[in-house]
Amino acid sequence: MTGTDTTTARPAPALGGAPARAALALGDDALVLAQRLGEWAGGAPVLEEEVALANIALDLLGQARVLLSLTGDEDELAFLREERAFLNLQLVEQPNGDFAHTIARQLYFSTYQHLLYAELAAGDGPLAGLAAKAVKEVAYHRDHAEQWTLRLGDGTDESHHRMGTACDALWRYTGEPFQPVDGLGTDTAAFEPAWLDSVTAVLTRAGLTVPDGPRTGAWAAGAGRQGLHTEHFGRMLAEMQHLHRSHPGATW
Amino acid sequence: MTAGTAGTAMTARAPGTDAADAAAQAAREAVFDAAVAADERIEPRDWMPEAYRATLVRQIAQHAHSEIIGMQPEANWITRAPSLRRKAILMAKVQDEAGHGLYLYSAAETLGVSRDELLDKLHTGRQKYSSIFNYPTLTWADVGAIGWLVDGAAITNQVPLCRCSYGPYARAMVRVCKEESFHQRQGYEALLALSRGTEAQHAMAQDAVNRWWWPSLMMFGPPDDESAHSARSMAWKIKRHSNDELRQRFVDIAAPQAEALGLTLPDPDLKWNEERGHHDFGPIDWTEFRDVLKGNGPCNEQRITQRRRAHEDGTWVREAAAAHARKHTAQPGEAQA
Numbered sequence A: 001m002t003g004t005d006t007t008t009a010r011p012a013p014a015l016g017g018a019p020a021r022a023a024l025a026l027g028d029d030a031l032v033l034a035q036r037l038g039e040w041a042g043g044a045p046v047l048e049e050e051v052a053l054a055n056i057a058l059d060l061l062g063q064a065r066v067l068l069s070l071t072g073d074e075d076e077l078a079f080l081r082e083e084r085a086f087l088n089l090q091l092v093e094q095p096n097g098d099f100a101h102t103i104a105r106q107l108y109f110s111t112y113q114h115l116l117y118a119e120l121a122a123g124d125g126p127l128a129g130l131a132a133k134a135v136k137e138v139a140y141h142r143d144h145a146e147q148w149t150l151r152l153g154d155g156t157d158e159s160h161h162r163m164g165t166a167c168d169a170l171w172r173y174t175g176e177p178f179q180p181v182d183g184l185g186t187d188t189a190a191f192e193p194a195w196l197d198s199v200t201a202v203l204t205r206a207g208l209t210v211p212d213g214p215r216t217g218a219w220a221a222g223a224g225r226q227g228l229h230t231e232h233f234g235r236m237l238a239e240m241q242h243l244h245r246s247h248p249g250a251t252w
Numbered sequence B: 001m002t003a004g005t006a007g008t009a010m011t012a013r014a015p016g017t018d019a020a021d022a023a024a025q026a027a028r029e030a031v032f033d034a035a036v037a038a039d040e041r042i043e044p045r046d047w048m049p050e051a052y053r054a055t056l057v058r059q060i061a062q063h064a065h066s067e068i069i070g071m072q073p074e075a076n077w078i079t080r081a082p083s084l085r086r087k088a089i090l091m092a093k094v095q096d097e098a099g100h101g102l103y104l105y106s107a108a109e110t111l112g113v114s115r116d117e118l119l120d121k122l123h124t125g126r127q128k129y130s131s132i133f134n135y136p137t138l139t140w141a142d143v144g145a146i147g148w149l150v151d152g153a154a155i156t157n158q159v160p161l162c163r164c165s166y167g168p169y170a171r172a173m174v175r176v177c178k179e180e181s182f183h184q185r186q187g188y189e190a191l192l193a194l195s196r197g198t199e200a201q202h203a204m205a206q207d208a209v210n211r212w213w214w215p216s217l218m219m220f221g222p223p224d225d226e227s228a229h230s231a232r233s234m235a236w237k238i239k240r241h242s243n244d245e246l247r248q249r250f251v252d253i254a255a256p257q258a259e260a261l262g263l264t265l266p267d268p269d270l271k272w273n274e275e276r277g278h279h280d281f282g283p284i285d286w287t288e289f290r291d292v293l294k295g296n297g298p299c300n301e302q303r304i305t306q307r308r309r310a311h312e313d314g315t316w317v318r319e320a321a322a323a324h325a326r327k328h329t330a331q332p333g334e335a336q337a
Helices: A017-038 A047-069 A074-080 A099-122 A128-154 A157-171 A188-205 A231-246 B005-012 B018-037 B050-075 B084-109 B115-123 B141-163 B167-195 B199-218 B230-235 B243-261 B286-296 B300-313 B315-336
Strands: B271-273 B278-280
Touching: A017 A047, A017 A074, A017 A099, A017 A231, A017 B084, A047 A074, A047 A099, A047 A128, A047 B050, A047 B084, A074 A231, A074 B084, A099 A128, A099 A157, A099 A188, A128 A157, A128 A188, A128 B315, A157 B315, B050 B084, B050 B115, B050 B141, B050 B167, B050 B230, B050 B300, B084 B115, B084 B167, B115 B300, B141 B167, B141 B199, B141 B243, B167 B199, B167 B243, B199 B243, B199 B286, B243 B278, B286 B300, B300 B315
Parallel strands: none
Antiparallel strands: B271 B278
């Protein structure tokens, strides 16, 4: 079981300007995906996956809290920003769908996040420390997603069909992660080939066809990083924020 | 327990007389009774009376089911938790409950029943889960009240189970209780924050405690003189204390905690009785208890429907995993053939 950090001390914001915005973007990715994964609680296909999905969500939430706290108060940032101020990728805000959609989203995102954190951990930028810790967590997330992609792609006709449909449906959100992010201190486009190689290899091993549709569309290229989201996102935020916003100034 | 071969001897016996069978049976029972009397642990390989096995299966399954159904009322607030810290704590707690379900279904499997079988009985209403989870979580404060009162009552019930005569159950309970005590503390702490917070937060906390107090007292089961399974379970040391004893213990712990929280318990008769050295408390509405048990609680239908839906929606996933595993384990054999 993952322990929970119950400390209340918040470090003073350590970053400003473009690096702060970059940290916020990565923090929003982690926060939004944790929120989506949290929606699975009590509804997973098997008890072991209740534990696994919650574990991944907790890792991501932990990363989000560190990243948001580098740029401000974590709760103000999570609960009081409007939709257009969130900088997460559109990929992570996509609804859970069936288990195949959740796994496809995990595969695409964790492969990206693993490459990104490995890169950041190897550098000496402000996010190197966080990335060094997170890269180990994300390695597990990536393995979890790859194993399930193999099981579902290879399992039954139904699972093969569902996994293929899910991979296709989310493919259009997979170009965005490699758009440049100011202040990140690393060129995300540089590891796009590694992402594509890895995902291609997993899908191929799973007996799935690598989607051939566009990996981005009008409005989609880099849109989430600019605060442009899909319609699903507003509803997700409404649910996440309503209680906090209903009691202005309260502490919990 | 050491005389574990008694059970296996039965399967390998040669045809014998009825008298020899009866003597062997009496010997097995004597070994079992002596082990229980000496506070030794009964292990899966040991011979045990069929009724002992059935009682344990019923109790462990009900406990496992309660863990997984109990995820629902709390998961109801994960997406709406009012701070990231509270969200992380709640997620970890609900995850723990899934983990408890896993330990407990595994403990039940040592008695020769599969998780699938038990889940099927849950889904078809042939096995029960704790009635407390048939109450709704209407506000955020309910999450705190569940932690403080429901988990507090559960701990009072479960700590003695760490000394239960059946080894796998007792060992599972050691782990469960450690985590439950964290759950109880987080609930208390969440309620304290609300009680000391704004007027609206305080009112939310009081309302939640008002709704959860009586159902929590019902968690200990019917009064001792009406409890169907108690006496035999006590004799077998599956159960160590009576329902009423445990209920009293819980009230004695909770009453001063409520005061420290700055909240009142909704019982005008609750007061310290110097003579007894315990709190007196008012009569419990057993009509409500029986009604909820029968299926007429506010959420019975909703909880089981949601559980069934998750299971049914997950069928294709479990089938895929099984098919994939079969293909993989089949490959080396096929290669040799």
